[in-house]
Amino acid sequence: MITMKTLLFLLISARVNAFVPQFKSTRIESILQAHEDESQSWGKIAAAAIVSAALLSGPMPSFADGQTKEFKLPPIDYKDKSRCTLSSSAIGQANAARDKLYDLRECKFSGEKAAGFDLSGVIMTKTDVSKVDFKEAYFSKGYLRDSNFEGADFTNAIVDRASFQGSSLRGAIFANAVLTGTSFQDADVENADFTEAYIGDFDIRNLCKNPTLKGENPITGADTRLSVGCGAK
Numbered sequence: 264m265i266t267m268k269t270l271l272f273l274l275i276s277a278r279v280n281a282f283v284p285q286f287k288s289t290r291i292e293s294i295l296q297a298h299e300d301e302s303q304s305w306g307k308i309a310a311a312a313i314v315s316a317a318l319l320s321g322p323m324p325s326f327a328d329g330q331t332k333e334f335k336l337p338p339i340d341y342k343d344k345s346r347c348t349l350s351s352s353a354i355g356q357a358n359a360a361r362d363k364l365y366d367l368r369e370c371k372f373s374g375e376k377a378a379g380f381d382l383s384g385v386i387m388t389k390t391d392v393s394k395v396d397f398k399e400a401y402f403s404k405g406y407l408r409d410s411n412f413e414g415a416d417f418t419n420a421i422v423d424r425a426s427f428q429g430s431s432l433r434g435a436i437f438a439n440a441v442l443t444g445t446s447f448q449d450a451d452v453e454n455a456d457f458t459e460a461y462i463g464d465f466d467i468r469n470l471c472k473n474p475t476l477k478g479e480n481p482i483t484g485a486d487t488r489l490s491v492g493c494g495a496k
Contacts, residue, residue, distance in 0.1 A: 336386065336406075339368050346370070351380040373411075434481055442466065447473055456480035457490040467492060
């Protein structure tokens with residue numbers, strides 16, 4: 264028979280793992296030690312639920328995801344003069360969590376250096392990041408739509424579960440990058456280089472259907488379509 268403690272453990276574990284995968288199960292078990300008696304009151308059960316909610320009251324995870332079609336974004340805060348700054352998150356990229364919304368919409372960073380930056384969960388629309396050095400950067404769950412990434416270098420970057428929908432990636436380099444779950448729908452990828460990039464089978468099929476998947480990267484000389492593994496058209 265499943266005990267109330269077991270049910271609580273499964274519930275809290277599922278909720279915590281969804282937001283904080285690195286949270287240890289032993290920590291959760293310690294929270295439930297006070298509830299060994301299966302005949303415990305519902306008041307104590309409610310208290311355990313409150314504790315589990317408190318564990319999850321930290322920074323909210325980002326809401327951008329590569330395969331999600333619709334997003335309702337908040338208005339741009341033009342009063343925040345420090346908003347357009349490339350800054351690395353100190354929280355860690357697993358859940359693309361930050362202490363506030365990382366909004367870089369309509370900002371201009373052409374030619375800047377952001378190698379190794381954790382930009383997970385960033386929101387970009389009409390953003391100019393052309394020719395930016397993003398080597399070994401993190402873009403997990405990034406909302407990267409309708410922006411200029413022309414000539415940007417994502418070599419060895421982690422760009423999973425992101426969306427480049429409608430963006431220009433002409434001449435961009437994704438050599439050895441992780442691109443699982445990332446959407447390039449309606450993006451211009453002409454002359455981009457995807458050599459040795461890790462792309463899931465489903466994502467490859469979608470990318471191979473992109474009519475702009477052609478040309479040759481001006482820096483690496485790689486054939487764009489062949490670098491994805493689509494074969495000659």
